[in-house]
Amino acid sequence: MTLSFTKMHAHGDDFIVVDLRGQVDPITSEVARRLGDRHRGIGFNQLAVLLDCDDAAARLRFWNSNGSMLDTCGSATRGVADMLMRETQASSVVLRTNRGLLTCTRVSEQGISVDMGKPLxxxxxxxxxxxxxxxxxxxxxxPTACSMGNPHCTFFVDDLTQVDVAGMGAKTEIDPLFPHKTNVHFVQVIDRRHIRLRIWERGGGIPLGSGSCCCGAVVGGIRRGLLDDTVEVACDGGTVTVQWDGLGSVVLTGAVESIFHGTIVSHFFQA
Incomplete structure (x- = not known):
């Protein structure tokens, strides 16, 4: 067995996409972990697997680089949407994740918006x-907390340069308060429409960006009365825009980019 993949990124949040529509899915926790190894595999923050789906263009299954599964990934969802819209020459596409049906729309050549659903x-x-x-x-x-399909814990700080992201993030991720662990955000509010964000990602460490974490951070800031309903989020790897009216769905918008295509050789799947 050989599998083709596409490596992509969204504001530095890198992921690979494996299209298994019409095929048997060979991806296990161990395979995902080995693929995520940046020295002996491909390397990624997340792996998105496309599967057949009766009520959407595809069903997405997400893996972290440590071999754990997650229910949602805003960056990889937008990347898959970009691929499928180019494939069909469409301006929108509906994808199914464990968060439900997510509608994605092209807003520019590289810009994709995704309705991430209501925050929990x-x-x-x-x-x-x-x-x-x-x-x-x-x-x-x-901090404040919410879920965008994955748990999010958001701290608001005066100066991000003074925050030990790795130390505080790792400690908070496994706090007994979070039975499924949590993503951890550190937010410096620039003004009501702009924030600077650094992230400790559950199962992944410090990424350059994360779509769902950007959403969780903005939801927390709006709930605290610190932000307007449309916010530009500056991560280590670039910026995205998050919109939330305080009641309905959160909309995430930003650029995605394909980097390269490759093939996973058959012996990689052998124990």
């Missing part, structure tokens, strides 16, 4: 270990 704000939906107000968590720094 109740403690049981994130989930947290016990009942509490998710607007203000009982942790040092008083």
């Amino acid at each position: 704000l109740h403690w049981q939906d994130i989930p947290l270990a016990q009942a509490m107000d998710t607007h203000l968590l009982p942790l040092p720094g008083s």
Whole structure:
């Protein structure tokens, strides 16, 4: 067996796409982990697998580079949408993830918007270990929490340069408050329409960007009354725009880019 893949990135958040429509899916946790190894594999923040779907163009299954699964990935969803819209010459496409049906729209040659769905704000939906107000968590720094399909914990800081992202991120990710662990964001508000964001990603460490984390960070800032409903988010690897009216779906918009195509050789799938 050999499999073709496409390597892509969105503001530095890199991922690979494997199209398995009409094929058997050979991707396991171990295969995903080996593919994600930046020295012995391909290397990525996430792997997106395209599968057949009756009610959408494709169903997406996501893997982290450590071999764990995740329910949503805003960057890879936009990357797949870009590929499928080019394939069909369409201006929009609907994809199914564990978050449900997500509508993606082309806004420019490289720019893709995705309706990421409504944020989940109740403690049981994130989930947290016990009942509490998710607007203000009982942790040092008083972060806020939500879920965009994956758990997100957002700290607001005065100066990002003074934050130990790796130390605080790793510690918060595995805090007992988060039974499924959590993504961790550190946000410096520039003004009501601009933030600077650094991320500790659950199962991945410090990425250059993350679409779902950008969404979670903006949701937290809007809930705190710090931000307007349209925000430009500057990550280490570039910028995206996040829109949320406080009630409905979160819309993520930004550029995606294909880097190269390749083939995974058959012996890679052998134990």
